Amino acid sequence: MAFELPPLPYAYDALEPTISKETMTFHHDKHHAAYTNKLNEGVAADPKLEGKTIEEILGMISSLPPLVRNNGGGFWNHDFFWKIMGPEGTTQPSGKLAEAIDAYGGLDKLKEDFNTKGAGQFGSGWAWVIADQSGALKVVSTPNQDNPLMDDAKDKGAPILGNDVWEHAYYLTYMNDRPGYLKAWWNVVNWDAAGKLYDAAVA
Ligand SMILES: [Fe+2]
16 A cells, blocks of 8 residues: 555644744645655565555665665655644643653753754754663764664664754745754744653653
8 A cells, every 4th residue: 555645733834933834835745745656656666565664664774775765764754753843832841751851961952962963964864862772862863864763774763853954844934044943943842742752662
């Protein structure tokens, strides 16, 4: 069965003013749709991928062609990205995730390290907060549409937060100011969603 473009879990303008309606519309309807369609082309061309979940595909990505890597990553990453964002100012870190952030060194340090990784990722890619087996948080970045679920990722772990630092994610509003986008992006983090991902990762 083909993968389907998941709908945005909120309105296109729900993340304004941090992320504009125009950016969200292009990002979801054009970019995420294109990754989905091309992933399906790659899956259709390879009988051994039939019936596999996207997580299973990412877990064997080192043996698969660039078409599946780039678009399978793009498909999963954007679905994740929409889910860990939400309207500004509605949530804050709580529960076990808040404790893990304290253990990391605090929210300000987490944000600073994440923003540094995102700004320093040459070309296109993603910044991530991942949880390791012990529940410790780590801040990492990946190139292109790679992610920490890929079998050959340098830093593997359960993604808790991720920010898209491809120009298509911010250019219409922030132009070339990637650091400005990274700083503002924290306004629209859905900490409840991130907390649930953390709870599942350490369960
Ligand atoms: Fe993107």
